[in-house]
Amino acid sequence: MSAGDFRGLGPLPPWVQSSDNPSMKIDSGDTAWVLASAALVMLMTPALGFFYGGLVRRKNVLSTIMHSFFILCLISVQWVLWGYSLAFGPDKFHLIGGLEWVGLNNVGFTPNADYAPTIPHQAYMVFQMMFAVITPALISGAFAERQRFKAFVLFSLLWATFVYDPIAHWVWGAGGWLHNLGALDFAGGTVVHISSGVSALVAALVLGRRLGFGKEKVEPHDATMTVLGACLLWFGWFGFNAGSAVAAGSLATSAFVVTNTATAMAALTWMTVSWYHKRQPSVLGAAAGAVAGLVAITPASGFVNVMGAIVIGFGAGVFCYLAIQLRERIHVDDALDVWAVHGIGGTWGALATGLFATVAINSTAANGLFYGNPKQVLYQLAAIGASWAWAAGGTFVILKIVNIFVPLRVQEDEELLGLDISQHGEPAYAL
């Protein structure tokens, strides 16, 4: 097992520092795997665009896909300019990274001992960039079909800077307070999914419901596009989770296997629950269930065995489905159920990590409750609570500030016309 074969938190957690390759020599296999994983994670953002795009009405599909595509461009630049420095730069007060790495200053090709000792520092940076890209893109599902594009641009930039970057530093940055506390998050249950899911709920509440919500049925315009998007997300998620080992070794293999297992189990469970509830096995339900499983296994993927993955997948299928029923009952128009899938799925996954983590998988991490370490549940709850609070508060403030300069919502006639035409002047289909 190589030095970079363990990762859950930075500064390179003890389980990496104590490994057998402290010389920080670049390993070609590890580097190839992390770069390939970065490309896999990159694919997830346009895949998300297709997943969301199929779920909206045909008059809004292009604008929905544009949200993901635009964020890929926007955060790629933000990350190299200041995002990476704020998230992973030298620690300030255990809360945020410093500005020493702005513009990738001091981020070169020599491995960084704190994060990944066997790959070039820039390889780690670009891998993390793809996580920073997809996270605000996830939120876009909550305000689909009604947000003004200009407001979306401003919101995304501010959110990435003031919500994502600090939470990433707390959990993964060298010296971050949640890392120091001992909270485990292998690939982003708190950093990516709780932050985006909770922010989505706040955004849906602040923006209000779509015109006709609850009165007219809003049907997905292309279920095949959504299923294709879900499949591509599943594919890319192997880079997300197995790549988070930052090395091509046994831990990456384990993360790959549990990711696939939990995803499949969640899809089976969701489909079964919805079959029982709605009396038919929904294709879109199976796709949504798979995504819920991917979300839930994310924080646990480097710490649990395959049996734990089955339980996590089962829980994701049940809890996320119930969350959608709750969301419908309280009439919140989180258009594409980002909160139910990512917020609740991420919360369940983070909590389940504290239940099912085992040192048999990651010998230098920690056991969970079921392996004799009840304290780990408390650490996980602290990480969950902090992520919920910061994401909710930060999102609310940012939306209110953006609304001062640019109205968050399009006008009624623009919403009726559809955002493809009213915001971008282009129809999706010329059929």
Added chain:
Amino acid sequence: MDATTVIAVICSAIVLAGWLVLPHSATTTVKVAAVVSEERERTPVSVSA
């Protein structure tokens, strides 16, 4: 067999057993619009000499 394995087996059993009691086919019927062939849809054009 540890506790995690026991719970995993129970979860799998619940899903598998669930399939035994689920309906065989969708109870909601979806009205499918009658498919009209292009030829029938076309209005006949009479050509007079």
